[in-house]
Amino acid sequence: MILLYNPPSSGQRKPILPCSLLAIGALLEGRHDYEIIDGNLLGLPSLPGDTIELLSRQIHRTGADILAVTVMPGPQLQDAVPLCAALKRRHPGLKVIWGGYFPSQHWATALGAEYVDYVLRGHSERAMVSLCDALAAGEIRPEIQGVCWRDEAGVPQDGGMPKLPKPAELPDWPHHKVDVAAYLRPTFLGSRTIGHHSSYGCPFFCGFCAVVNMVNGAWVPDEADRVAATVRMLVEQHGANAIEFYDNNFFVSEKRVRRFCEQIKDLGIAWWGEGRIDTMMKFSDDSWQLMADSGLKMVFLGAESGSDETLARMNKGGKQSAAQTLEMAAKMRRYGIVPEYSFVLGNPPDPQADVLNTMAFVRKVKEVNPDTEVILYMYTPVPLDGTLFEDAKNSGFAFPETLDGWVSEDWQNFAQRRSTGMPWLSYSVEQQLQDFERVLNAYHPTSTLTHLTPWRRRILRMASAWRYKTQMHRWPLELRALHKVLRYRRPETSGF
Numbered sequence: 001m002i003l004l005y006n007p008p009s010s011g012q013r014k015p016i017l018p019c020s021l022l023a024i025g026a027l028l029e030g031r032h033d034y035e036i037i038d039g040n041l042l043g044l045p046s047l048p049g050d051t052i053e054l055l056s057r058q059i060h061r062t063g064a065d066i067l068a069v070t071v072m073p074g075p076q077l078q079d080a081v082p083l084c085a086a087l088k089r090r091h092p093g094l095k096v097i098w099g100g101y102f103p104s105q106h107w108a109t110a111l112g113a114e115y116v117d118y119v120l121r122g123h124s125e126r127a128m129v130s131l132c133d134a135l136a137a138g139e140i141r142p143e144i145q146g147v148c149w150r151d152e153a154g155v156p157q158d159g160g161m162p163k164l165p166k167p168a169e170l171p172d173w174p175h176h177k178v179d180v181a182a183y184l185r186p187t188f189l190g191s192r193t194i195g196h197h198s199s200y201g202c203p204f205f206c207g208f209c210a211v212v213n214m215v216n217g218a219w220v221p222d223e224a225d226r227v228a229a230t231v232r233m234l235v236e237q238h239g240a241n242a243i244e245f246y247d248n249n250f251f252v253s254e255k256r257v258r259r260f261c262e263q264i265k266d267l268g269i270a271w272w273g274e275g276r277i278d279t280m281m282k283f284s285d286d287s288w289q290l291m292a293d294s295g296l297k298m299v300f301l302g303a304e305s306g307s308d309e310t311l312a313r314m315n316k317g318g319k320q321s322a323a324q325t326l327e328m329a330a331k332m333r334r335y336g337i338v339p340e341y342s343f344v345l346g347n348p349p350d351p352q353a354d355v356l357n358t359m360a361f362v363r364k365v366k367e368v369n370p371d372t373e374v375i376l377y378m379y380t381p382v383p384l385d386g387t388l389f390e391d392a393k394n395s396g397f398a399f400p401e402t403l404d405g406w407v408s409e410d411w412q413n414f415a416q417r418r419s420t421g422m423p424w425l426s427y428s429v430e431q432q433l434q435d436f437e438r439v440l441n442a443y444h445p446t447s448t449l450t451h452l453t454p455w456r457r458r459i460l461r462m463a464s465a466w467r468y469k470t471q472m473h474r475w476p477l478e479l480r481a482l483h484k485v486l487r488y489r490r491p492e493t494s495g496f
């Protein structure tokens with residue numbers, strides 16, 4: 001018996017469908033017994049001891065011999081470390097497997113902990129089946145592409161990345177293995193929003209993005225008709241009225257998007273996805289109209305920076321420019337689709353100038369389209385060979401070498417891209433950015449918070465107008481208090 005465990009990810013009032021484990025489960029179905037356990041649904045106060053008790057009982061009850069955990073950096077990692085350590089102590093025969101974004105990149109660090117037996121890198125549903133087959137046959141160190149393990153001397157060995165599976169060739173997700181109703185969340189899109197994932201990878205090589213390491217520039221989609229059929233099933237069988245696509249890049253193929261829109265137009269749902277500005281600028285007006293008619297409400301787009309030079313350093317340049325970002329904001333306004341622009345600030349080698357430049361650019365974006373959602377991230381290195389990461393290393397940056405290091409408080413902040421301890425960032429730059437963000441979030445509050453009624457928005461705007469207009473961002477203590485009273489949450493603290 002295999003227990004697939006999704007550690008809780010804080011910040012979500014209602015949890016998000018554990019797509020990673022559904023993708024893994026789809027291939028285990030009919031071949032190995034498994035259960036999906038979502039830490040977000042355990043309903044316990046976030047006392048790790050309780051979750052450990054619960055999972056421990058589950059291991060006894062089911063006779064599970066494999067615990068497979070999906071791990072993203074941040075809260076999931078923080079939960080997974082003490083949990084796996086404790087469960088391995090209590091059940092020494094249990095094999096602990098880690099997969100997902102964190103171990104894919106930091107596989108050796110994960111295997112440095114004696115309570116992690118295997119790390120599966122990348123999109124590893126097929127490697128997982130092979131590993132489970134091998135373990136069932138009594139093999140301890142099977143050589144499987146994508147499976148990392150420790151040799152006799154305890155040294156972590158890299159199994160490389162597995163071949164990227166084609167979603168169109170994979171079986172449907174086993175939605176029956178989870179309580180779908182528990183994942184229908186009220187969002188700005190609709191009262192019963194649910195997630196889906198319709199492609200793997202992204203054909204670009206942005207220098208700050210963790211996806212590049214996972215797929216090396218590949219993008220493999222599921223077919224539009226099958227995606228639409230899944231959406232229809234979620235709507236008709238489970239009562240969903242809005243869909244969030246978690247694809248790294250939903251909008252790579254205009255043809256696929258058009259076909260999908262045509263197929264779901266009659267459903268009257270709202271939907272959301274992530275795309276690239278330069279790619280979507282090439283979509284025809286007709287396609288934009290079709291997307292709007294099919295219920296597309298907002299697109300998450302990596303605007304990244306207001307400087308073409310920085311865009312080039314990020315490996316976005318030549319393809320995407322700041323002028324295009326403004327043009328896109330104006331275009332989306334015409335179709336009533338909200339651009340959700342994410343920016344990566346504080347980039348080496350001159351983080352100060354970078355922050356100031358992007359702050360000024362954000363103001364321009366808001367002039368062109370005041371509805372634009374703005375998400376500000378600090379540049380967080382991913383282990384990717386290339387200019388940005390090299391620059392960060394040269395400024396004294398290094399990843400922790402142990403899992404305990406990763407779950408320390410400083411690194412938790414880092415993992416959530418909110419760190420205040422980047423060696424290349426001075427305190428004053430960070431402070432300026434935080435102050436700006438506070439004022440911006442008051443003057444232009446996010447539209448994604450459903451509890452922010454129009455009059456609450458008006459109060460925020462009135463209180464912040466003088467600061468926004470005069471650019472006196474410093475020490476916005478009154479806005480901080482107001483945000484607290486109004487339970488304001490920045491979109492990026494709960495986002496992807």
Ligand code: B12
Pocket residue numbers: 006008009010011012016017018019020021023024068069070071072073074075076097098099100101102105120122123124125128197209210211246247248382415416417492493494495496
């Ligand atoms: C949905 C999502 C979330 C959800 C939670 C999902 C969950 N598990 O509960 C929420 C919104 C909570 C979330 C939060 C965060 N997220 Co997130 N999230 C995603 C997103 C958009 C989709 C993940 C997904 O479901 N994919 C679909 C499945 C099918 O693919 P997959 O997850 O990659 O799984 C495959 C493989 O990874 C592997 N695999 C995964 N798990 C396992 C487990 C086992 C045992 C095995 C064998 C294999 C395996 O096999 C799977 C099938 O191929 C990704 C981006 C993306 N498109 O992948 C970002 C992403 C994973 N998130 C990311 C980040 C940084 C975060 C945050 C830390 C950001 C923040 N602002 O704080 C927070 C965590 C903090 C918090 N508040 O909890 C980054 C990770 C970057 C990195 N350096 O590693 C990503 C890649 C976004 C990005 N492009 O930067 N996230």
